[in-house]
Amino acid sequence: MKSIALALAAGMALAGCRTIPPAPVGPELLLTGVGRFAVFADLSTRTRSGDHARLRSLQVVEPGFEVDGKAFWGGWSWWTFDCAARTADRLDFASVSEGGIEGPAMPDTDPAYPAAPGGDAAELLAAACSDARPGPVLRTVESAVIAGQQALAE
Template identity: 85%
Template sequence: MKSVALALVAGSALAGCQTAALAPAGPELLLTGVGRYAVFADLSTRTRSGDHARIRSLQVVEPGFEVDGRAFWGGWSWWAFDCAAGTADRLDFASVSEGGIEGPAVPDTDPPYPAAPGGDAAELLAVTCSDARAGPILTTVEAAVTAGQQALTE
């Protein structure tokens, strides 16, 4: 998987950063897993067509994460899944700096891969393909960052 730090630097180096544009009703963020990062699925972006599904996820980094002196909350990624085959394809990464400013998306050109049990991709696939959900739904990025950073420090 591509280096998150590299993507954060690339996103912050490009001009034209903008505030994150989410679904009109706002995000519906569900914590899907905590490991190196806290990962949230944005249920408001979930779409499905047959065995294929897409969703946007928010990856939250530990408190105090900085790249080149700039504080970051994490980043957004679009994912595509083949629910029948159990494969995942991370399509991009857009950094989110402290305050919620979203950097431009950096494409992820790696091919789809099997979603390994217990990994971020498998946890997102479960929520996206089968509507599996457990836990509270958070409605702001700020709330997800707070909850994610707390989970990372536990």
């Protein structure tokens, strides 16, 4: 009887010690384009349902960008895409001030529009609608801001 109790206790202890790989935590930021801004797709937020996709993007501004004396790194936006029709719909914008503090999201009520080749929307659509990762994936907003600002300076 004593050996059965010990075996049960050992089994319960081992069951509590299973190793489960951790889920990725934080963003997976892929640079999708550089123009007026450096734009990153956060692949960790990408979801697909049929021809429709959704993801969050980070828009990085040049160093020293200020509004009313307050320094900003850029902003986040949620997007939805119709991969078959090649349309994009920016849903909102939330500023990111220096240091990574995110402001409230402001809705973007403009309707979906065709994603013009070479534009930010088309580049984000490609990241949302494809599994390809053409470039390094950055894991922090700070590293994306540094890389984005370097790209803007080139």
